[in-house]
Amino acid sequence: MSKEKPSRRNANSHKSSSKLSHYDAAGRATMVDVSAKATSRREAEASAFVEMSEEVLRALPQNPKGNPLEVARFAGISAAKRTSDLIPMCHPLPLSFIDVTTEVCENGVQVYSKAATTAQTGVEIEALMAATVAALTVYDMCKALDKGIAIREIVLERKSGGKSGEYRRGRSTKPLKK
Numbered sequence: 555m556s557k558e559k560p561s562r563r564n565a566n567s568h569k570s571s572s573k574l575s576h577y578d579a580a581g582r583a584t585m586v587d588v589s590a591k592a593t594s595r596r597e598a599e600a601s602a603f604v605e606m607s608e609e610v611l612r613a614l615p616q617n618p619k620g621n622p623l624e625v626a627r628f629a630g631i632s633a634a635k636r637t638s639d640l641i642p643m644c645h646p647l648p649l650s651f652i653d654v655t656t657e658v659c660e661n662g663v664q665v666y667s668k669a670a671t672t673a674q675t676g677v678e679i680e681a682l683m684a685a686t687v688a689a690l691t692v693y694d695m696c697k698a699l700d701k702g703i704a705i706r707e708i709v710l711e712r713k714s715g716g717k718s719g720e721y722r723r724g725r726s727t728k729p730l731k732k
Contacts (some may be wrong), residue, residue: 622695630654630688699727
C-alpha cells in the first residue's frame, strides 16, 4: 500500500493539466509552440531569502568587493535577460521591464524581482531567475565571512496575463526570526 504525498499547492494554485506542457506525445522534452497564442502584457514577481548571521548583516556596508545588494540587483537584472540561455525550453523574450530590489531584515536579505513583457508567453521564469541570481550574488559577495549563509524560499509571488490569468501566492514567504 503506497502512501500519497500531501500536496504542496496552496489554495490559489491553478489546477494542473493532465500532462506537462514541455513534453511531446512520445514523451520527449520539447519547447512549447506558442506561435498561435495571442500577444498580451504579462507580468511576474518572485522572491528569495538569503539567511545570514547578524555579523554578516553588520558587515554588508563594509564589503571590500563593493555593495553586495547593488551588485546583486545588477546581477539579477542581467540574469533575467539571459534566462533562455540557461533554461533549455524557455522562450527568449523581449523584456519590457525587469527590476530587482533587496531589503535587509533582522535575519537576512529579502530579494524581490519584477518582470514584464508583451509576448506570447509569460515571464515567471525570468522573474524567478532574477531573484535566484541576485540571492546567489549576495551569497558570493558575503561567503568569505560565513559559508553557512543559506538561500531559501525562492518562489513565484504573482503573475498576470495570458490564458491562465492571475496568480497570487497565498501565504507570506518572509521567514520568522529563529
